[in-house]
Amino acid sequence: MAIKQLTVFVENKPGAVVPITETLSKHNINLRALSIAETQDFGILRLIVNDEAAAEKILKEEGYLIKVTEVVGVKISDEPGKLSEALKVLHENKINIEYLYAFMSRTEKHAYVVIRVENNDSAESALTNYGFKLVTAADVNKL
Secondary structure: OOOEEEEEEOOOOOOOOOHHHHHHHHHHHHHEEEEOOOEEOOOEEEEEEOOOHHHHHHHHOOOOOEEEEEEEEEEEEEOOHHHHHHHHHHHHOOEEEEEEEEOOOOOOOOEEEEEEOOOHOOOOOOHHOOOEEEEOOHHHHHH
């Protein structure tokens, strides 16, 4: 049930992300979430989009280095402490979080959180066993 994330490696310089977002826009690819991390020489742009396969193809054709990674998406109630509860479930099940970031949903009652872990199946099982709802590719496409 994991969702697919695109990781795009870009130069760490002003405006480097603009051609990527413009290219996706021209091809009617809608961004659902993004995260940027940087090192001194390059940036790591992580994207959740409405059409991962098309976005991957288009960006590869433009010469970008792309990696597709399966990540866990979890729906978190918009209440204090709910993210902490989900993270505690993963900790109690000895699941290490490599990174995470959140993105907005079209409802005021939830936030969607993207979590990268070593074993998606274990994380998904642990979270659903504790009552958390997972985000599917279909959910992402509805946003």
